Amino acid sequence: MFSPVCYLSEQDILPDTQMARLRIGYVPEHFSTPIHFAQAHYGLDAELIAFPSGTGHMVTALRSGEIDVGIGLTEGWIAGLGRVEEQDNDGGYRLVGTYVETPLxxxxxxxxxxxxxxxxxxxxxxxxxxxxxxxxxxxxxxxxxxxxxxxxPAAANTETPPxxxxxxxxxxxxxxxxxxxxxxxxxxxxxxxxxxxxxxxxxxxxxxxxxxxTPWSSWKIVAATALVGKDAGAALDARVEDLFAKLDLGIKHFTEHEDEAVAYISTALDYSEEDAREWLKTVRFPEKTRGVDPAVVENTVDVLRKAGVLFEGRGMRPEVMIAKTR
Known part of the structure; x- marks a missing residue:
C-alpha cells in the first residue's frame, strides 16, 4: 500500500509570522493621508497602528517586535541607529524607503x-x-x-559628551x-x-x-531587520515590496485628488481646510517610495554629529543603516 503524497507549496511551509499582515506604525497627522488612500483605494493589506507620540516611540516598538514597519521622521530613525554599536546589536530596523522629499x-x-x-x-x-x-x-x-x-565643545582626549x-x-x-x-x-x-x-x-x-x-528630507520608511535580511544585497520581504507599490499608488492618488485630500485632512485629522490647502503647497512626496539616497543619510549623520547627537567613530555607520538604496 502506498501512502498518499502531500505536495506543499513554499507558502504552506513558511512560518505563520511570515504570512501575517504587516503591522505598520505611522504618525496620525496630515502626512499620513497617502497611507490612508493606499489602504482605502488600492488594497494595502496591513494593520495600521497610530503612534501620536512620534518616531521615538516607533523605534522602541520595532525593537520590541510590536510593529514590522515604521513611517516616521528621518532624524529619529537615524539617531536611533547611530547610537547602536554594530558589533553588539543590529539596531532592530533598517532604512528601506523614502516617504517625503521636502524638509519639515x-x-x-x-x-x-x-x-x-x-x-x-x-x-x-x-x-x-x-x-x-x-x-x-x-x-x-x-x-x-x-x-x-x-x-x-567636548573635553579634549575624552569620550565624555559635551x-x-x-x-x-x-x-x-x-x-x-x-x-x-x-x-x-x-x-x-x-x-x-x-x-x-x-x-x-x-x-x-x-x-x-x-x-x-530640517536640513534633510523629512520622512523615511524603515523595516524590522527580520524583513530585510542580514546582507546588503538580500531581498526584502514580499509584503514590504507590496507596501511600496501600494504607497506609490496612494501618493499618486493624493497628488491627483487635492479636494479629496483636503476633505480627509480637515475632517478625519482635525485640521482646518485653509491649513490643509496651505500645507499641500509645501509638501512633496516621491513618485517611488522604495529606496533611500545614501547622500541624505550621510548628510543627516554629519549634522547630528556636529550637533552633538552622534559622535564620530562611534555607532552604526551610515551605509550600514540602509537596506535598500535608490
Missing part, C-alpha cells in the same frame, strides 16, 4: 502666558519638552542649539502633554510640526516663538 518645518512653541520667553535666544539653558529621548523633537533641540551656537545646551529634557510623550507642560511651567518650550501646532496658536492655547527646518 518645526514650530517652536511656548506657553500662552510666558513673558520670560520673548524669542529663540531666550531658550538657551531652558527646559525643553520632548516626546521621547531620541525622538525628532529631542534631536531637533540639538540642531537648534547648534544653529544658535549654544553647544559647548554638556547639554538645556537645563533639562522633560519627556512628555504626547503633543497634548507638551502643550500643557509649557503652560504649567513644567517645560519652557517644545518643537512640533508647524501645521499641527498652528491650530493651537490660532486658539491662543500656546504661542509661537520661531521655527526651524
Amino acid at each position: 518645518c518645526w514650530a517652536i512653541s511656548t506657553g500662552a502666558d510666558r513673558p520670560d520667553i520673548a524669542s529663540v535666544d531666550s531658550l538657551k539653558g531652558s527646559k525643553i519638552g520632548v516626546s521621547r529621548i531620541g525622538s525628532g523633537s529631542y534631536v531637533m533641540g540639538y540642531v537648534l542649539a547648534d544653529q544658535h551656537h549654544w553647544l559647548l 554638556p547639554p545646551p538645556y537645563s533639562q529634557f522633560v519627556v512628555l510623550n504626547t503633543f497634548e502633554n507638551l502643550r500643557k507642560a509649557v503652560n504649567s511651567g513644567e517645560a519652557d518650550f517644545f518643537m512640533w510640526e508647524h501645521f499641527t501646532s498652528k491650530k493651537y496658536y490660532d486658539s491662543g492655547e500656546i504661542r509661537r516663538v520661531g521655527e526651524i527646518y
